[in-house]
Every structure is written in C-alpha cells, then in structure tokens.
Amino acid sequence: MRDRLLLSMWMVAVVAITFIHDPLWLAVLLIVVLVLAGSDRLAILKGALIAIALVNVAVSAGYAISAGVSGEPWLDFVVRLNLRVLLLTVLTLWLSRHLDLVKAVDFSPSLKFVIVLTIGQIKTMQRLLIDYRQAFASRSPARPSLRDRMASSGRQTLALLDKAEHQATELNQGMRSRGFFDDRAQ
Amino acid sequence: MHIPDGLIAPQTYLAAFAVAAPAWAWSVRRVARDFDDRMIPRLAVLTALAFVLTTVMIPLPGGTSGHLVGVGLLALAFGLWPAFLAYSLVLALSALLFGAGGITSLAINALCMGLIGAAVTLGIHRLIQPWKSSVAVVVSVWAGVVVSALLVALVLGVQPLMGRDDSGQPLFFPFGPAVTIPVLVIPHALIGLGEGLLTWLALSALDRRKVPA
Numbered sequence: 001m002r003d004r005l006l007l008s009m010w011m012v013a014v015v016a017i018t019f020i021h022d023p024l025w026l027a028v029l030l031i032v033v034l035v036l037a038g039s040d041r042l043a044i045l046k047g048a049l050i051a052i053a054l055v056n057v058a059v060s061a062g063y064a065i066s067a068g069v070s071g072e073p074w075l076d077f078v079v080r081l082n083l084r085v086l087l088l089t090v091l092t093l094w095l096s097r098h099l100d101l102v103k104a105v106d107f108s109p110s111l112k113f114v115i116v117l118t119i120g121q122i123k124t125m126q127r128l129l130i131d132y133r134q135a136f137a138s139r140s141p142a143r144p145s146l147r148d149r150m151a152s153s154g155r156q157t158l159a160l161l162d163k164a165e166h167q168a169t170e171l172n173q174g175m176r177s178r179g180f181f182d183d184r185a186q
Numbered sequence: 187m188h189i190p191d192g193l194i195a196p197q198t199y200l201a202a203f204a205v206a207a208p209a210w211a212w213s214v215r216r217v218a219r220d221f222d223d224r225m226i227p228r229l230a231v232l233t234a235l236a237f238v239l240t241t242v243m244i245p246l247p248g249g250t251s252g253h254l255v256g257v258g259l260l261a262l263a264f265g266l267w268p269a270f271l272a273y274s275l276v277l278a279l280s281a282l283l284f285g286a287g288g289i290t291s292l293a294i295n296a297l298c299m300g301l302i303g304a305a306v307t308l309g310i311h312r313l314i315q316p317w318k319s320s321v322a323v324v325v326s327v328w329a330g331v332v333v334s335a336l337l338v339a340l341v342l343g344v345q346p347l348m349g350r351d352d353s354g355q356p357l358f359f360p361f362g363p364a365v366t367i368p369v370l371v372i373p374h375a376l377i378g379l380g381e382g383l384l385t386w387l388a389l390s391a392l393d394r395r396k397v398p399a
Binding site: 007011014015017018019021051052055059062063067072073074076077080081084085087088089092095096099101110113114115116117118119120121122124125126129150151153154156157158160161163164167168171172175 | 190191192193194195196199200226227228229230231232233234235237238239241242254259263275279281282283284286288289290349351353354355356357358359360361365380383384385387388391392
C-alpha cells in the first residue's frame with residue numbers, strides 16, 4: 001500500500017510541477033525535496049546533475065547565445081528550465097531509491113510477474129553483454145577496425161536474441177511445470 | 187533520442203498519453219492473444235531484450251559510437267505490438283527503477299519510437315521485401331529511425347508555441363523545427379544506417395541458423 005501511494009503521489013507531483021513556471025516556486029520545491037531526501041540528498045543531487053548536464057547545458061547555452069545576440073532576455077528561461085528539469089530528476093531519483101516497484105504493482109499479478117521476470121532477465125542479459133565485450137577487448141591487442149567493431153556488435157546482438165528466445169521458452173516451461181497457468185485459469 | 191522530463195508542455199504530453207492509452211490497451215490484447223499463456227515470460231524477456239539492446243554500441247567512423255534503439259530489430263523479429271509494448275515497458279522501468287529518462291514524456295517517446303518507428307520499419311520492409319534481403323532490412327530500419335527522429339524533432343519544435351512568460355521567454359523547450367529537425371535528424375540518419383546494418387547482421391545470422399524468432 002505504501003509503495004502504491006508513493007507511486008501515485010510521485011505521478012501527481014511530476015505532472016503538477018510541469019504547470020509551475022515561477023522560478024522562485026521551483027527553487028523552493030527543490031529545496032524542500034532535497035531536505036526531505038535526508039542523508040541521500042548529496043548523492044541524489046550529484047546523480048541528477050550528471051543525468052541532466054548534457055541536454056540542459058546544450059539547450060541553455062544555445063538559447064542564451066541566440067537570445068543574447070538578438071538582444072532578447074534569456075535569464076528567466078534558463079533558470080526556469082534548469083530548476084524544473086533538476087527538480088523532476090531529483091524527485092524521480094529519490095523515488096527510484098525508495099520505491100519497491102513490485103509491491104507498487106501487486107494489484108495486477110500479471111504485471112507483477114512481468115516486472116519481476118524482466119528485472120531478472122535484464123541482469124542476465126547485461127552479464128552476457130559484459131562477457132562478450134570483455135572477450136572482444138581481450139582478443140584485440142590493437143585498436144579494432146570499424147568492420148571488426150561492427151561484427152562484434154552484431155555478435156552481441158545475436159547472442160542477446162538467442163538468449164531471449166531460450167530464456168522465454170525456459171521461463172514458460174518453468175512456470176507451466178509449477179502450475180502458474182493452472183492457478184490463473186481457476 | 188528520447189525526450190527527458192521538463193522540456194514538454196502538459197498540453198502536449200497529456201494529449202500523447204490520451205493517444206497512447208488505447209494503443210497500449212490494444213497491444214496488451216494482441217500480445218495476450220498471440221502468445222496466450224506464453225505472454226508473461228515472452229513479454230518479460232522481450233522487455234529485458236529491448237532494455238539491453240539500447241546498451242549495444244553502434245560503431246561509427248572515426249572511433250565514435252552511438253547506441254542501438256533496437257525497436258526495428260524487435261519489430262522485424264517479433265512484430266509491431268510486442269515491440270511497442272516491450273519498448274514502452276523499457277521506458278517506464280528506466281524511469282522507475284533507474285531514474286533515467288522521462289515519465290511525462292513516456293507516451294511521446296513510446297509513440298514516436300516504439301509505435302510509429304516500428305510501424306514504419308515493418309511497412310517499408312513489407313513494401314521492399316522483394317529486394318535483396320540485406321537492403322530491405324537496412325533501408326527499413328534506417329527509415330524507422332529517421333522517421334522517429336523527425337517526429338521527436340517536430341514534437342520538440344512545437345514547444346515554443348505552447349507558452350511564453352510576460353517577457354516573451356518560452357516556458358518549455360525553446361527551439362523551433364528549423365533547429366530541432368537538422369540537429370536530431372542528421373545524426374540519426376547516420377546512426378540509423380549503423381542500426382540497419384547491425385539489425386541485418388543479427389537477423390541474417392538468425393535465419394542461417396533457423397532459430398525460430
């Protein structure tokens with residue numbers, strides 16, 4: 001119940017924030033969220049700044065330069081955009097640290113199973129990809145050519161497709177043998 | 187390519203959710219019908235695959251690289267609706283589990299890349315299937331990536347029209363289509379080519395080994 005409430009409140013907050021345009025209010029809300037984040041606040045703030053840096057710097061600098069050249073005001077826009085994006089990202093990172101997504105979606109057994117299985121499968125496939133990359137790096141004493149890099153990425157993609165096919169069959173058989181579909185049919 | 191939170195006006199993203207909601211409902215129905223009791227494991231694995239595919243590097247000339255979008259590959263291997271549903275779940279999970287990407291822009295990203303990008307790939311592939319298979323795959327995946335980039339550029343490009351403050355400064359993304367279209371479409375024309383080649387390499391290897399997809 002707690003996680004479902006947390007998820008709902010976060011969704012409402014995210015939508016509400018996009019209706020706020022006053023930089024002062026956005027700054028106040030950002031401070032409140034950071035205060036409420038407790039001891040995680042610095043890690044969350046750092047993560048958020050890294051996540052938004054590329055897009056925000058490009059958009060802010062681009063707008064500031066183009067508006068500055070034509071003699072138009074730009075500061076309010078830059079402050080508002082950066083505060084809003086930072087606030088939304090901080091809020092989302094905070095949620096990702098505190099939300100148990102599986103509990104939040106336990107109103108739907110099917111969705112819950114999809115999420116549990118997906119998270120497990122992501123980890124398995126990421127490990128496979130890391131193995132392939134490390135193997136390719138260890139077998140490439142010199143800088144690999146574009147053709148070799150393309151072939152390596154192609155093999156990684158194929159390995160992932162193979163893994164997906166086998167895992168889907170295996171999971172289906174595992175769930176069937178444990179009576180998952182019989183329980184659902186009743 | 188996908189749009190983060192905070193750049194899009196509510197009138198745009200709420201409208202996108204209104205369009206995406208029936209598409210999601212339809213895709214769940216289609217996937218449930220096509221996969222029956224295999225739906226849950228198949229959808230979970232496809233979602234994980236879609237997630238991890240976005241971390242596969244596309245090598246580009248000059249030692250640089252981009253990231254695979256993966257939607258074209260998913261669409262050609264598994265069909266439109268599984269690709270759309272899996273890609274939408276990836277966007278939601280990225281935001282909720284890893285705090286990455288945007289939740290307000292989820293519907294826009296899912297529609298532009300997961301639905302329309304996949305539909306363009308499949309439609310063009312069907313049209314030019316009689317061509318050499320490698321050309322058909324590369325061209326159709328390239329077109330899907332470029333059309334997705336064009337749509338994202340257009341959505342971003344209309345944001346200056348969505349509101350300005352008293353001093354005339356934009357409330358959301360500030361650049362119009364004259365800026366967003368070349369900035370997004372030109373690099374994705376190159377990335378799309380890499381993605382097309384990579385998709386063809388993977389699918390042709392699958393065909394040769396006759397692993398059912």
